[in-house]
Amino acid sequence: MTAPITNIAAPRMMLVGGGTVGQIAEVLKKFSLRAPLVVSDKFMVSSGLIARVLDPLKAAGIEAAVFSDTVPEPVDTIIENGVAVLRGGRYDCLIGFGGGSPIDTAKAMAVLAAGGGKMRDYKVPAQADRADLPVIAIPTTAGTGSECTRFTVITDHERDEKMLISGLGALPLAAIVDYELTYTVPPRTTADTGIDSFTHALEAYISRRANPFSDALALAAMGLIGTHLRTAYHEPRNAAAREGMMLGATQAGLAFSNASVALVHGMSRPIGAHFHVPHGLSNAMLLPAITRFSVAAAPERYAAAARQGRFADQADDDAVACARLVEGLVALNRELKVPTPAEFGIDAAAWEAKLPLMAEQALASGSPNNNPRVPSAAEIVALYREVWRGEGGNA
Numbered sequence: 001m002t003a004p005i006t007n008i009a010a011p012r013m014m015l016v017g018g019g020t021v022g023q024i025a026e027v028l029k030k031f032s033l034r035a036p037l038v039v040s041d042k043f044m045v046s047s048g049l050i051a052r053v054l055d056p057l058k059a060a061g062i063e064a065a066v067f068s069d070t071v072p073e074p075v076d077t078i079i080e081n082g083v084a085v086l087r088g089g090r091y092d093c094l095i096g097f098g099g100g101s102p103i104d105t106a107k108a109m110a111v112l113a114a115g116g117g118k119m120r121d122y123k124v125p126a127q128a129d130r131a132d133l134p135v136i137a138i139p140t141t142a143g144t145g146s147e148c149t150r151f152t153v154i155t156d157h158e159r160d161e162k163m164l165i166s167g168l169g170a171l172p173l174a175a176i177v178d179y180e181l182t183y184t185v186p187p188r189t190t191a192d193t194g195i196d197s198f199t200h201a202l203e204a205y206i207s208r209r210a211n212p213f214s215d216a217l218a219l220a221a222m223g224l225i226g227t228h229l230r231t232a233y234h235e236p237r238n239a240a241a242r243e244g245m246m247l248g249a250t251q252a253g254l255a256f257s258n259a260s261v262a263l264v265h266g267m268s269r270p271i272g273a274h275f276h277v278p279h280g281l282s283n284a285m286l287l288p289a290i291t292r293f294s295v296a297a298a299p300e301r302y303a304a305a306a307r308q309g310r311f312a313d314q315a316d317d318d319a320v321a322c323a324r325l326v327e328g329l330v331a332l333n334r335e336l337k338v339p340t341p342a343e344f345g346i347d348a349a350a351w352e353a354k355l356p357l358m359a360e361q362a363l364a365s366g367s368p369n370n371n372p373r374v375p376s377a378a379e380i381v382a383l384y385r386e387v388w389r390g391e392g393g394n395a
């Protein structure tokens with residue numbers, strides 16, 4: 001059978017490996033860039049981690065300005081502030097340094113500065129193909145994969161909507177993927193960001209828009225994450241585990257950027273927007289229940305994912321492998337102490353009241369249409385209720 005024609009996009013350059021952040025000045029020079037604005041967050045500055053990028057720049061004679069007012073799960077108003085800072089100086093590139101939030105902020109600043117207007121003007125199905133200046137992305141979590149995706153996710157603060165913005169304007173020019181930056185990530189964030197990465201790989205693999213290019217990367221990522229996530233969570237200084245997770249997160253990013261995500265991400269964004277649950281954590285809350293809902297529509301794919309991710313044995317047939325995937329995701333949530341929505345502190349009545357709107361927003365994002373089993377709004381509401389009851393296994 002001939003594979004479908006696919007449109008593949010990736011950064012022009014990716015430096016991958018321990019210590020590569022020290023080469024930031026060389027990366028800028030390759031592209032004749034010399035006036036960066038570093039987009040980061042308060043923690044990177046207060047912890048001193050920001051020196052890992054500023055020191056090598058300084059040594060090369062490049063004085064970088066820093067915009068560190070980003071917030072976790074970025075909102076449109078912060079992007080507007082960032083664009084004002086950008087306009088106030090003479091910068092030729094942005095360096096997104098941090099987790100997915102600062103990287104997404106840098107990417108959204110580049111998109112908004114190019115076309116003006118409001119951030120919501122760029123949400124899907126619009127195409128955000130233009131950027132005012134290039135972004136070099138340096139992730140410090142493993143992670144969102146944002147360093148190599150054509151997406152940025154920004155909350156519309158007036159509508160409580162986490163918007164997916166997609167296009168070449170949001171794709172970094174270059175990425176530096178240095179796992180040594182992740183040693184300080186605390187266990188909770190290691191778990192949340194690691195499950196986010198696994199979800200990217202799994203959703204890219206079961207997506208209706210999967211293709212041979214994304215499949216290879218998704219399978220490789222599931223192997224790495226299945227092998228290393230628990231160790232990275234329990235032993236933060238374990239170099240092999242941190243390296244495996246970082247590589248897996250980036251591979252997963254390349255996979256889903258070229259195949260899209262599906263129902264978990266579609267239903268996750270509204271939880272983040274309305275209840276301020278970190279992105280990876282809302283994915284983790286949803287993952288067992290949505291996988292159980294979806295497996296029968298693509299058993300061969302889910303079974304291959306289960307074997308690759310070390311949830312099932314090579315000898316297990318598809319039905320057994322699918323069952324073990326669902327059980328394994330439940331067990332993973334227990335081991336990584338993923339709370340239920342109630343344990344996270346969400347009010348039952350507030351959750352119930354928002355479900356119709358959340359279902360509508362999930363469907364409007366388009367991601368559920370990539371799922372092997374495409375749900376109705378009523379089925380999405382039922383899934384949210386199941387997750388609330390903890391039947392996903394995270395009780």
Ligand SMILES: NC(=O)c1ccc[n+]([C@@H]2O[C@H](COP(=O)([O-])OP(=O)(O)OC[C@H]3O[C@@H](n4cnc5c(N)ncnc54)[C@H](O)[C@@H]3O)[C@@H](O)[C@H]2O)c1
Pocket residue numbers: 041043044071072073074098099100101102104140141143144145146149150151152153181182183184185186189192193196279280
């Ligand atoms: N653009 C994409 O393709 C894409 C994909 C998935 C998720 N996202 C978005 O990314 C955001 C989440 O990013 P995230 O999960 O990386 O979290 P984050 O960037 O919000 O960071 C979470 C916390 O971890 C801290 N942190 C980051 N690196 C650290 C380090 N090395 N040591 C200690 N602490 C560190 C941060 O300061 C912050 O407090 C969400 O907004 C989500 O929607 C984007």
Ligand SMILES: [Fe+2]
Pocket residue numbers: 144196197200265279
């Ligand atoms: Fe994600």
